[in-house]
Amino acid sequence: MAKKAEASVEDRLRALYDLQLIDSRIDEIRNVRGELPLEVQDLEDEVEGLNTRLENLGINLDLIDDQIKSKKNLMEEAKALIKKYSEQQENVRNNREYNSLTKEVEFQELEIQLAEKHIKEFKVQIDQKKVVIDENKSRLKDRKTHLKHKRSELDAILAETQKEEEALTKKSEDFQKKLDDRLVKAYFRIRNNVKNGLAVVPIERGASGGSFFTIPPQIQVEIASRKKVITDEHSGRILVDAELAKEEKEKMEKMFAKL
Template sequence: MATEKAKTETLSVEQRLKSLYQLQTILTKIDRIKTIRGELPLEVKDLEDSIQGLRTRIENYQREIQELKNKTVVEKEKINESQAKIARYKEQLDNVRNNREFDLLSKEVEFQSLEIELCEKHLHEYARTIDAKTRDIETTEERLHDSEHILAEKKAELDEIVSETRQDEEKLRVEAQEIEPNIDERTLKAFKRIRQNARNGLGIVYIQRNACGGCFNRIPPQKQMEIKMHKKVIVCEYCGRIMIDPELAGIDTEATAQ
C-alpha cells in the first residue's frame, strides 16, 4: 500500500491526468454496455407484466362466463318450475268451485307466465354477454400469443447480449483496475464522486471550442492556459468536472471540429 502511494506521488500531474482520461474512456465503454443491456431487461419486465395482465384478464373472463352459465342453469330451472306450476294451475282451473278460486288460479298462471318471460329475457342477456366475453377472450389470447412471441425474442436477444458483453465488460474492468494505481487516491476519489453526480457519467472532459466538454460553458483564456500547462488538476467552476486539454487526451481537435 505504501509502495503504491509512493508511486503515485512520483507521477506528474500530466501523467495522472492522462491516466484519468484513459480510465474515463474505459468506464464510458462500460457505461455504454450497461445502457445497451439495461434497456432490454426493462422491456422484458414490461412484457412479462403485460402478459401476466392478459392472462389475468382471460381468467376473469372465463370466471365471469362460468358464473353466467351457472345463472343460465338457474334461470332454466326457474322456467321448468314455472311451467310445472302453470300446468298444475290449469288442471285446477278445470275443477274450480267458484269465481274467487278461478281468479286466484288465473292470476297465478299469469304471474308464472311473466316469470317465464323474465327468465327468458335473462337467458338472452346472459347468452349475448357470454358471446361478447368469448370474443374478448379470443382477442386477448391473440394479444397474449403475440406478446409471448415478442417476449421470447427479447429474452433471446438479452441472453445473447449478456453473453457477448459480459466478457467485454470483464476485460474492460481489468483494464480499469490496471490504470487506477497510476492516479493518486485523492484525485481518484474526487473523479468517482464527480462521475456519480454527472448525468452522463463523465468525470473528466477535454476543452471543446474554448468551452468545458461537460457543461459547454466558456472557459476563460487564462484558465485554458493553466489547463494546457498540466501543473495542477483544474475543475470546471460550473459543473465541477475535471478538465484536460485535448492534446493530452489524445484528441485530434481538427478532426473533431470537422
C-alpha cells in the first residue's frame, strides 16, 4: 500500500510539472503574438469610431444644407411680400396705410438681411466641417492601411502557431484530468498569482526556480523523496526535485516536437 501511495504522489508531481511545461509552452506562443491582438482590436475600434464620426459629419452637413434652403425660401417669400406691399402702396387712401405698408416692407427687408447673414454663417460652418471631414478621411485611410498590415501580421502568426496552440490546449486539458480537482484549483490559483505563470518549479542550486530564497536541506530531501506535495513558503509555488524536472522536460520536449 505504501509503495502505491508513494507512486501516486510521484505520478501527481510528474503530471503537475508536465502540465506546467505545457502551459508554459502555450504562454510562449501567446507571447509571440504579444500585444498584436490588442493593437488590432484598438485599430478596429478606431476605424469604427472614425466611420461613425464621418457619418455624423455628413448628417450635419445635410442639416446645414436644409437650413440654407429654408433661409433661401424665406428670402423668396420676403421678396414676394415686398413686391405685394409695394404694389399696395400705390393704391393707398391715406398716409396711415402707406406708413403701415412701409413698415411691412422694411420688416421683410430686415428678414432678408438676417437670412443672408445666417446663410453666410452656415457656409462658414460647411467649410469648417469639410476640413474636418477631409482630416478624418485621411486619418481613416491611414488607420485602415495600418489595420490591414497588423491583421496580416497577426494572421501570419496565428497560421504558424494556432495548430500547435490548439494541440497543446488539448494536452493541458488531458493532463488536468490526471489530477484531482483540488490540485488543479491550487495549481491555477498559484499560476495566476505568480510571475510568468510558473506554479510548479524545480529546485535550482538549493533554491526554488526563479527565486533567491534558499530551501533548507531537510525540505530538499523531502522534495526529492516525492512522498508529498510541498510548496515554497516564500512564493507559494509547488516544488519538484531537479532530477524529476529533467526527466519530464526531456519527455515533454519529445512530445512537443511531434505536435
